[in-house]
Amino acid sequence: MPMPILEMCQGEDGAPVRLPVVADLLSVVRERQAYAMLRQRLRTxxxxxxxxxxxxxxxxxxxxxxxxxxxxxxxxxxxxxxxxxxxxxxxxxxxxxxxxxxxxxxxxxxxxxxxxxxxxxxxxxxxxxxxxxxxxxxxxxxxxxxxxxxxxxxxxxxxxSVGGELGWREVVSRGTSDLSGQYSVEDVRGEDGQLYRRLVFLGNEGLVQSESRLTDPAAAASSQKKKSRRKAKPSAPPPVTTPSQTPGGALEVDKGFLCCAHHRVMVAGLAMLGVGTDHNKDVSVLLVGLGGGGLPQFLRDFVPGAKVEVVELDPAVLEVAQGWFGFTPDDRLTVTLGDGLERINNMEREGGHQYNVIMFDVDSKDPSLGMSCPPPAFVDTAFLERVGKLLTPQGVFMLNLVCRDSALKKSVLSRVRGVFPHVLSRGIEGEVNEVLLCSRGTGETGVPPTLLKAGKTLQGSLGMNSSGAATCSPQIDITELLEDLKVA
Structure with a gap:
């Protein structure tokens, strides 16, 4: 029996498109019908x-x-x-x-x-x-x-458009995660003209999973030399370059700049511990959720005495962080591959584990939930109690909360307050994110009056770690971040 030839023309002047099977033809017809209905609705x-x-x-x-x-x-x-x-x-x-x-x-x-x-x-x-x-x-x-x-x-x-420009993007890597599907690592130009590197999972293209700012060390060094000249002649600004235009592809991740505002709030929250003072020389951090590794790398490179353990579920994320975002583990920055829930449950059961800070920055894989960060199990009361047991008496639990469902958000806050009586929060302008800074409390009912002073001490101590491997400076305003804290 001869095979039928299936073709469809898109419009009166459209060239015929051949389709292999009837199902594909029917799918195209349905799409055209749906578009015709949409067009009619928009016209009326x-x-x-x-x-x-x-x-x-x-x-x-x-x-x-x-x-x-x-x-x-x-x-x-x-x-x-x-x-x-x-x-x-x-x-x-x-x-x-x-x-x-x-x-x-x-x-x-x-x-x-x-x-x-x-x-x-x-x-x-x-x-x-x-x-x-x-x-x-x-x-x-x-x-x-x-x-x-x-x-x-x-x-x-x-x-x-924005300035009449199409913008610029270059995909530098693509891959597939067994847990999260296909992903793309791409360099883009931001509104400020700077170049940024982003990790985007293609199953949720509306969400940038991780972002870091890029810098050209050679250009920065050249600029510094020009500034140091006593009689520098006026010159035209240098042309904006892209990675493909940069000799040797020398662009590097700027480890001193945290793109995500909620990461900056978490760093500022260390002021609650008195980090940077003589009586608090070491700080142990447990972070669930690696992303591009910008936050743990910043903590390791710039916070005095910081020792950071990261728990990451997805091996592909660790591979991307190391290969494209400058993430560099060492004896003070370690990664455990596995489920954060299991890791915390096991440590609490074993005993002998305590941290000054525990941070949750982990997203949910279920887009149907009204809360995209963290997954619901991470804010279950019993689990939060285990988190509390892993903290030192003055320890702080930090949670990146992204919840559009007001009733669900109210429930989460109630559960968090049930375990941690002292909860401060800071919203992120223009975003749904809200960072919760939680502790057992020291009798304070509001924002501690000494917090801003502690923030200035923390600001002055950043980057003073003599064993740090960072080649750039921290770019963060601790005081500004703490000023907008409120009681949750």
Whole structure:
């Protein structure tokens, strides 16, 4: 029996695309039907509570090329009569930023742009984009089908962007974790013009798992030499370089800079222990969750007397941290591969283990939960009691809490307070993260009045560790981080 030939044309002028089996043909037909229904809905009205998105694929390869998200202005918004419709192009590598990667951020972006409808366009990794003009020409026919009702014919639709730039991204490594699936390590240019290295798991592309700032030691040394010259001639600023343009690929991770704000809060929380004072020369830290290794490396390199043990579940994460994020274990910075829950349970059962600080910075693999960090088992009352038993009497438990469910968050805080009577918290601006600094308490009912003074002592002691291997300086403002603490 002859095999049927299955082909489909995308539009009247589209070239026929051959499909191998009937199931694939039906899938394409359903996608076109869903798109037609979405287009009809968008043409008949606006709805600020609905933010539909669709992905446009590259015709030759079938791989995702653009993701379009529709954001309508809320009813009653004062929008200029001429501001019907606009397209915003997200810079490459920035699609995970809060402003572009979250519903709240896109709402804020749309309010700032002030159009009846804004389509936010994200470009995908491992796709080539020539320039802004080429992107506009490619997108124009499709996005015009998403215009709001009542827009005049031949209306000029503006394309918005950050400084007219497409941004820059280079994928430097890809791999697969047996636990978390495919991942990408990529260098991107930030809003500040600096280069950053990111670890992104492709199963959750809206979340940057780890991030570190990159620096060029040769350029920094050259800049320092120029500054030291007595009669330096004015010169044009050096051109912005990318890793591929840097001789020998000399870019390194800046270990003195913590990209994640919640990591900086955790470091500042060490002031609760009096770290940096003469009477507290050593600090033992147990950290569950490695990521790119930026936080434990900072603790090891800059906090006097710090000895850090990290527990990481995923061997692939450790491999990436060592290979791409400058993570360097030694006798004062060790890693145990395994389940953090099991590790803590076993240590509490064995006895003989005590830490000045225990930190949880571990994410949940279940996206359906209202809490993405930590997994629920890590804030179970019985487990928190085991954590308390592993702390010294004046020890501090630090928790990175990311919870969008208000009822669940209230329950978590209640359980934490049930074990640790003294809980301070600090939210992270523009993010859901909240860092909890928990202790058994010393009779204080609020933020200790001596904490800011202890913070200044800690600030002055950072980087004074004579045995440290760091070649850069710590860049953190302890006092500023402590000023916004409140009682949870």
């Amino acid at each position: 009205g606006t709805n600020a509570t609905s933010t539909p998105s669709l992905t446009l694929c590259h015709a030759p390869t079938g791989r995702p090329r653009y993701t379009l998200t529709v954001q309508d202005c809320p009813p009653g918004a004062k929008v200029p009569r001429a501001n019907h419709f606009a397209i915003f192009i997200v810079p490459q590598g920035r699609e995970s930023d809060w402003l572009y990667g979250s519903a709240e951020g896109r709402g804020q972006l749309a309010a700032s742009a002030n159009f009846r409808r804004l389509v936010v366009v994200a470009m995908h990794r491992e796709q080539e984009y020539t320039d802004m003009q080429a992107v506009q020409s490619e997108l124009s026919p499709m996005v015009m089908e998403l215009a709001p009702p009542g827009m005049p014919a031949n209306h000029q639709v503006p394309f918005l």
